[in-house]
Amino acid sequence: MGDKAAGGIPHYYLYGDQEADVELDLLHIEPIRERSGPNDWRIRPHAHPDHMQVLLVKSGGGGIRMEDRQLPIPAPGILVVPAGVVHQIDFDPGTDGFAVTAALGCLRTASAGDPRLATAAGRPAVYPLAGTGLDIPAVIDTFHWLHREFIWSAPGRRTAILAQYMRILVVVLRLSIAHQDAGTATPDRDYDLLVRYRALLEEHFRSQRSLGFFAGELAVTPARLNAACKARSGKTASELLYERIVIEAKRYLVYTESTVAQVAHLTGFDDPAYFNRFFTQRVGISPGAFRKQAARSEG
Known part of the structure; x- marks a missing residue:
C-alpha cells in the first residue's frame, strides 16, 4: 500500500495507492465518503511526496493533524495539504465533501499565470468558508463541476478539469488572504x-x-x-x-x-x-x- 519512509510514515501518491512511476500532470478527485467511509472515517498518518491536496468539507467535520499541529475541521471548510506534509484526518461519520489530489506538475501548469496560486497552495492550512465574503454555493459547485468532468469523457475534458482546478486554487489564494492567521502547520x-x-x-x-x-x-x-x-x-x-x-x-x-x-x-x-x-x-x-x-x- 505505502512506501515506508524514514520514521515509518507511509508515502502515498494517491491515498492508499502507490505507483512507482507518477505522471506529473495527474489530477484526481473523489468524494470524501468513498475513501474515508470504508476506513472508519480515518485517514492514517501519511504524506504525498509528489502531490498536493485540497479538500472541501461541505458538512460534518472532525480533526486533522498536519505535522505537529492538531486542527479542527470546520464545515463548510477547505483543507490545504501541500506535498510532503505528514497528515492524519479523523472525519466525523457521515462527513460529506471532496478530496482533490493534484500532482506538482498539474499545480505548476495551473499556477503558471499567477505564482501566488502556487504559494497559497504550498501553505498547510485549514480555512472556514463562513465569514470570508466568498460565494459558498459557487465554491461548492466548483468541486462538483470538477468531479463531473473527471468522471465523464466529454470533449474538452482535460481543459475543463484544469479550468476548475484553477478556480479552486483561486479560492485557496483568497482564503489565505482572508485568514492571514489561519491555523496552519509549520513544516520543518x-x-x-x-x-x-x-x-x-x-x-x-x-x-x-x-x-x-x-x-x-x-x-x-x-x-x-x-x-x-x-x-x-x-x-x-x-x-x-x-x-x-x-x-x-x-x-x-x-x-x-x-x-x-x-x-x-x-x-x-x-x-x-x-x-x-x-x-x-x-x-x-x-x-x-x-x-x-x-x-x-x-x-
Missing part, C-alpha cells in the same frame, strides 16, 4: 529544503546533473540535501532530479512529434544513445516503445 527544515530544491529543479533540470550544483545553490552540503529529500519524499535528491527529467521526456514523447533524438536534446542530453539507456533503465521500455504504448492507450 527538511520540508522547507525540499520545497526549495523542487523549485530549483524546475529552473535547471535540463542543464544541471550535479548534486553539488544544487546543494551549493541551496547553501547546504549534498549529504544534507539528500537527507532532507529522503525524509520528506522517500527519494534521494538525485532520484527526484532523474524523475523530473523522465517526466519531461514523456511529455515530449506523448504530446509532440519530436524525434527521440530531439527529445534527448530538449531534456539536456548530448548523446541520444545515452538518453535511450537512461530512459529505458528508469521506465522499463525504450522511448520509442513508450511513445507507441501511449499512442495505443490514447486510441
